[in-house]
Ligand SMILES: O=C(O)CCC(=O)C(=O)O
């Protein structure tokens with residue numbers, strides 16, 4: 001027999017059965033309370049509990065999935081990107097200021113990620129340089145900073161000048177310094193190309209620094225690297241912020257992801273960048289790009305913040321061999 005006619009019969013059967021049971025109720029002569037929506041189901045306390053737990057489970061699931069959906073990943077650690085970007089409207093104040101500088105204002109603000117600018121060898125050389133130089137000092141809290149331009153290095157709860165140490169004078173070799181400069185130049189070209197501005201209108205600015213982040217408890221406000229901020233407000237001279245990641249999220253450390261906050265759009269969705277060795281992130285430094293770094297929970301995270309300004313008077317020069 002064709003299955004559709006079996007189905008049809010079964011359906012007819014079940015409709016009939018339903019009618020029968022309805023008839024049974026109608027034929028009853030007992031006095032029963034009348035409920036508008038039928039008789040109230042009687043649930044044992046055990047069933048009530050199991051149903052409540054089930055409902056709670058469903059609610060928890062809905063909450064958990066909606067929480068996880070609230071962030072979108074701009075760049076995953078495991079994936080290699082030639083160019084990944086998001087264009088956004090510039091903050092009005094930022095636009096007003098940057099317009100003053102000829103050839104330096106972007107057509108649109110935004111964020112760019114590329115894994116094709118800095119090679120793995122360059123990233124490894126810079127990582128070794130950071131590890132070597134930072135071993136001469138280091139914060140007691142979770143964030144150590146090294147500025148090769150000024151020589152500033154976190155030391156306990158203060159900063160020292162690494163070049164004033166005998167061992168610090170030769171801490172950077174000529175070859176390492178050459179790579180640092182090549183990387184800086186390549187990033188400058190990339191910023192100019194992505195944001196469609198004149199590379200000559202961009203100038204390296206202060207602070208440009210290496211960072212080493214871990215899960216130690218903070219000892220000074222400098223150690224609290226996880227706060228939300230806008231770079232233009234924290235560092236006045238910034239117009240374009242770039243970051244070079246020197247090691248890998250989920251491999252060398254856990255936590256330490258970078259979050260762009262999208263509260264402005266009222267979506268409460270964050271946009272995440274997962275650090276990857278040699279990955280470069282470039283973004284306009286105005287209030288269109290508020291961000292924070294997630295606290296590292298395991299391991300040590302290394303990165304370089306390379307900053308550019310359109311204001312010639314705020315330019316700094318590349319570091320020289322000591
Ligand atoms: O290291 C990072 O990913 C971001 C650092 C940062 O926000 C900054 O230097 O202003």
Ligand SMILES: [Fe+2]
Nearest residue numbers: 229230231291
């Ligand atoms: Fe920042």
